[in-house]
Amino acid sequence: MGRGVSQGVGVRTRQRLMAGAPALILCIAFGWIWPSRQASAQTLHYAGRPDAKAGEKVYKGGCIACHGEDGKGAPIANTMFKRPDTWPDFTDCAGTTPEPNGNWKAAIVHGGPSRGLSQIMPAFGDLLSDKQINDVIAYMRGLCRNDHHYPMGELNLPRALVTEKAFPENEIVVSTAASAKGTPAWTTDIIDERTIFDARTQLETDVPVNYATTENGWTEGVGDITLGVKREIFSSLRTGSILSVQGGILLPTGDSNRGFGAGTTQFEPFASFDQLFRTNTFLQTQVGADLPVDTSVTPRSMFWRAAVGQAWAPDHMLGRLFSPMVEFLATRDFAPGAQTDWDVLPEMQVTVSRRQHVRMGFGYRKPVTDVSGRNSQVLFYFLWDRADGKLWDGWR
């Protein structure tokens, strides 16, 4: 295998990506200064404000026969089709708020199959104007009153490899980090995130499985299992912002002698603030601490992380979504005079299933300070948004 060649390409690509980082930061700074009256939805640009009253006419003319007067669905006796298990109930806020307008728009413009949904959902792209489609979406949004202020799906930004987002999720992620140099070692995290009680609260379970090489060959074992509860505090589609806090506990399930765990229970509180700009540029930030119960085995530390990126998709943001980003990661022990370790992580997320409910992310994490004891890592994840249907559905 042409190992040398591929590595050479890797280094060049990496340098190019890193050179792109300052440009991205400039974009972000520009986004702040640029007066954004309305951070337009991640996947939708309105030429003018949508008119829900006009949308009601469209709905009653073209949609009511299947979706019903109330948005739950026309009486089954009147509709001759079998409802798919992803059948939408537009009055169910917890179910509809996480769907960005762009997902709906894609299904309305190109029909159900374009999104791996039922072929019974017709394409209206030739029948309705862009304005009429935006209007009918605005009307359908009104079928759920969102009295509980559930965060809107546009604020569910592309998942970064390390920085945790603010949006409460319903997904399963399998994420692997492998050392890029030195003795082979890797950790695979199996992460389950699900909303509990309402669409603003999320329970997270993270089970890491470690592999490492020793003198006697391979060794493997479970690491410290994390349980965390995240709560969205504030979100606004108008400003494009969302803020959450999480309280977590890391159980000492990993064997610390083999380097698989901290050897003590740790508490991990953090806050996440994400900002989406009208150009579909985004910034995700996270600040938190790891607070071990027994500080004689593991010191207290804090971390701060940021991901800046750009979401892009062909077909006016209705096609496959590509999200290049760069993360900046820092940790520091609480001890006086301790130094801060910085890493840079250029990466890419891309949707792989037609329904866009299965996504991949990959990147390269490089220490930039105190590089002697710390390895570069290759990272990769596979994500399944459980709320959008079964893993094996929605590919064709």
Ligand code: HEC
């Ligand atoms: C012939 C019946 C029919 C008509 C007419 C119809 N739909 Fe649908 N629609 C469906 C079906 C069936 C689904 C469910 C697809 C699935 O989940 O596989 C659906 C799903 C949807 C979805 C959800 C897409 C998603 O991302 O989950 C939206 C939004 C939608 N329809 C909007 C409309 C609008 C707007 C109109 C009128 C302009 C309309 N539909 C007319 C049958 C219909």
